[in-house]
Amino acid sequence: MKHAGNVEAETQPASRLRAIFTHRAIWPVIALALIFLVDGIISPGFFQIRVVEGRLFGNLIDILYRATPTALVAIGMAVVIGTKGIDLSVGAIIAIVGAVITWRIHAGDPHGLVLLIALAVALVCGLWNGFLVAVLDIQPIIATLILMTSGRGIGLMINLLYGGTNPSFTSPFLQGLSVGHIGLIPTRLVLFGAIFLALWLLVRRTAFGLLLEAVGGNPAAARIVGINARLVIYSAYLISGFCAGWAGVVLAADTHTSDPVSIGLYVELDAILAVVIGGGSLAGGRIYLGMTLLGVLVIQALTTSILTSGLPPEYNLVVKAVVVLVVLLLQSANLRAALYRMFARAKP
Amino acid sequence: MKIAKWLGGAAIAATLVLAGSSAFAVTIGFSQVGDEGDWRPAFSKDMQEEAKKEGIDLKFADAQGKEEEQLKAVRAFIAQKVDAIIIAPVVTTGWGQVLAEAKKANIPVFLADRDVEGDKSLFVARISADFNLEGKLAGAWLAQASKGNCKIVELQGTVGSAPAIERKKGFEAVTSLFPDMKIVKSQSGDFTTEGGKKVMEAFIKATDNLKGICGVFAHNDNMQLGAIQAMKEAGLKPGKDVLMVSVDYVPAMKEALAAGDANASVELRSAIGKYIYPVVTQYLQDHKELPKWIVIPSDLHAAKTAGN
Numbered sequence: 334m335k336h337a338g339n340v341e342a343e344t345q346p347a348s349r350l351r352a353i354f355t356h357r358a359i360w361p362v363i364a365l366a367l368i369f370l371v372d373g374i375i376s377p378g379f380f381q382i383r384v385v386e387g388r389l390f391g392n393l394i395d396i397l398y399r400a401t402p403t404a405l406v407a408i409g410m411a412v413v414i415g416t417k418g419i420d421l422s423v424g425a426i427i428a429i430v431g432a433v434i435t436w437r438i439h440a441g442d443p444h445g446l447v448l449l450i451a452l453a454v455a456l457v458c459g460l461w462n463g464f465l466v467a468v469l470d471i472q473p474i475i476a477t478l479i480l481m482t483s484g485r486g487i488g489l490m491i492n493l494l495y496g497g498t499n500p501s502f503t504s505p506f507l508q509g510l511s512v513g514h515i516g517l518i519p520t521r522l523v524l525f526g527a528i529f530l531a532l533w534l535l536v537r538r539t540a541f542g543l544l545l546e547a548v549g550g551n552p553a554a555a556r557i558v559g560i561n562a563r564l565v566i567y568s569a570y571l572i573s574g575f576c577a578g579w580a581g582v583v584l585a586a587d588t589h590t591s592d593p594v595s596i597g598l599y600v601e602l603d604a605i606l607a608v609v610i611g612g613g614s615l616a617g618g619r620i621y622l623g624m625t626l627l628g629v630l631v632i633q634a635l636t637t638s639i640l641t642s643g644l645p646p647e648y649n650l651v652v653k654a655v656v657v658l659v660v661l662l663l664q665s666a667n668l669r670a671a672l673y674r675m676f677a678r679a680k681p
Numbered sequence: 682m683k684i685a686k687w688l689g690g691a692a693i694a695a696t697l698v699l700a701g702s703s704a705f706a707v708t709i710g711f712s713q714v715g716d717e718g719d720w721r722p723a724f725s726k727d728m729q730e731e732a733k734k735e736g737i738d739l740k741f742a743d744a745q746g747k748e749e750e751q752l753k754a755v756r757a758f759i760a761q762k763v764d765a766i767i768i769a770p771v772v773t774t775g776w777g778q779v780l781a782e783a784k785k786a787n788i789p790v791f792l793a794d795r796d797v798e799g800d801k802s803l804f805v806a807r808i809s810a811d812f813n814l815e816g817k818l819a820g821a822w823l824a825q826a827s828k829g830n831c832k833i834v835e836l837q838g839t840v841g842s843a844p845a846i847e848r849k850k851g852f853e854a855v856t857s858l859f860p861d862m863k864i865v866k867s868q869s870g871d872f873t874t875e876g877g878k879k880v881m882e883a884f885i886k887a888t889d890n891l892k893g894i895c896g897v898f899a900h901n902d903n904m905q906l907g908a909i910q911a912m913k914e915a916g917l918k919p920g921k922d923v924l925m926v927s928v929d930y931v932p933a934m935k936e937a938l939a940a941g942d943a944n945a946s947v948e949l950r951s952a953i954g955k956y957i958y959p960v961v962t963q964y965l966q967d968h969k970e971l972p973k974w975i976v977i978p979s980d981l982h983a984a985k986t987a988g989n
Contacts, residue, residue, distance in 0.1 A: 376887060378889070385890075385915055385916055386914065386915065386916040390886075390915065391886060392883075392886045395882055395883065395886060399879060399882070489716060499719045499903070499931075499933075501933060512914060584875065587875070587878065588874040588875050588878060588906075588907060588910065590874050590906075592873065592874060592875070592903075594715075594716075594717040595717070595871070595872075595873040595875065595876075596873075596875060637883055640868055640879070640880055640883035640884075640887075641883045641884075641886060641887040643866060643887070645867070646837055646840050646867070646868050646869035647840055647841075649840070649869065
């Protein structure tokens with residue numbers, strides 16, 4: 334499936350053009366290019382990249398830097414959606430992880446151990462979702478809604494364990510993972526790259542990826558050929574939990590505060606949106622990790638552009654909605670077919 | 682025999698104590714918005730502690746930020762026949778019906794914090810700080826510190842919320858008196874540290890490292906604390922290169938002021954039980970007409986070492 338573009342491109346020039354215009358990456362790329370074009374016009378110097386405080390510094394870096402937590406959540410979400418599931422609890426997992434980190438640092442645990450505890454908690458959250466979906470067979474949207482609605486409350490309860498309302502912490506180690514830099518490159522980008530690569534290899538270079546898509550694409554057929562669907566679904570939610578947990582580490586260490594009410598708020602919606610912009614279908618059966626990343630970049634480029642543009646904040650959400658609508662419209666197969674017909678008719 | 686007599690005596694004594702407490706203790710229902718941020722939990726805690734001090738029987742209900750929870754809580758207070766109800770409204774609209782029910786049950790209603798729209802005769806008084814005044818105080822401090830010449834970036838609160846609207850209005854009312862004071866960038870950081878940090882990162886890029894910017898006005902401290910982090914990560918010195926003024930005066934801001942990372946913060950008092958309860962208990966005794974809005978004073982706290 335992922336080589337469909339290449340196969341067609343090897344035939345005639347006309348169909349090569351057609352192949353480009355029917356490749357699923359084209360519309361998000363055009364959207365991204367348009368956003369950057371507008372940026373270049375309204376704010377000169379938008380693309381400038383300098384070295385400040387020993388690391389790369391500029392709007393483009395900001396986009397990657399700020400996109401990291403959403404990107405982490407989104408690639409986990411892409412895997413879950415690939416199994417015909419959905420994970421609404423990712424924002425809540427981020428809140429719980431942030432609270433656990435702050436709590437354990439206040440309790441005096443070594444910071445390496447705090448990181449392990451935080452990730453273990455995220456995996457337990459994933460296990461819980463997996464249990465509800467795979468074992469109890471509850472609809473994923475409802476199953477993960479349970480943790481979504483209760484998770485931020487759990488975060489607040491953890492904060493209350495040691496009497497804080499919005500407690501902050503200091504941890505050179507954890508903050509280094511989030512806001513530090515390796516050479517010129519922000520550490521969070523390097524770590525994201527490693528996680529992404531590992532997940533990509535798992536999904537694209539092992540049989541496990543095939544199993545994931547099989548369970549999502551046709552659960553009945555998957556069962557008949559002897560795939561243990563329960564185990565596969567469990568692992569999908571574990572992956573999503575881990576990714577959300579890592580996003581929680583990045584976000585909590587960023588402001589070094591535990592604020593369960595607002596941390597990672599609505600990140601689940603941005604992540605689902607990124608998967609859809611990346612061509613993933615909520616009906617399952619397809620996992621496009623790279624395309625999901627492209628979707629995240631479109632969303633974050635838009636957000637950063639709005640912030641630098643000087644647009645009054647009242648318009649933020651409207652502009653975002655319009656751009657997302659345009660991208661999704663362009664992606665619509667029906668609209669694409671109509672555009673192609675127009676293109677074909679225009680030729681003699 | 683002896684035991685029965687003793688029991689009887691105890692029962693009479695208990696009845697007397699109970700009767701006594703119900704005759705003198707005032708029962709107040711307090712419907713709180715939720716427990717978001719730093720300020721609101723502190724406000725809730727103070728209301729509960731002050732009530733204990735004043736010997737008030739406080740029934741506390743947390744609406745978890747939901748309007749329907751709050752309406753439910755207020756109706757429960759009416760059913761329990763409390764002496765008075767204090768509401769910190771989640772939203773400003775949709776209050777007519779339930780306030781009319783309270784009025785019909787002869788239970789006076791007081792508002793804390795936010796206002797409500799509609800018929801003002803349905804509640805006795807609103808007791809709160811004046812967001813507009815907070816904005817004015819911040820603007821006045823910045824005007825004085827910059828001698829009326831300042832390019833400002835603004836971190837707004839949640840779009841459309843009353844404190845964001847009023848603090849902006851108040852701030853601009855003062856800065857507009859000075860021809861050389863101008864807000865050059867303004868965006869919403871949603872009242873959160875994360876939001877303030879993100880927006881400041883973008884502003885730093887958009888203004889070439891805050892070149893020519895002399896002040897940052899944040900609608901709350903959490904956003905300002907995020908902005909301070911972003912500026913430090915970009916190698917800037919908040920509080921020295923740029924004047925930092927915000928609203929709330931939360932504990933973390935006290936530390937930032939002491940460290941010289943921020944310059945001034947207008948206190949939004951969270952310990953306001955001592956302003957609210959006397960008004961309510963006094964009204965329960967004499968039922969004297971009160972002004973519709975009783976303002977709780979605001980103070981500006983400036984760092985000892987002023988910037989520049």
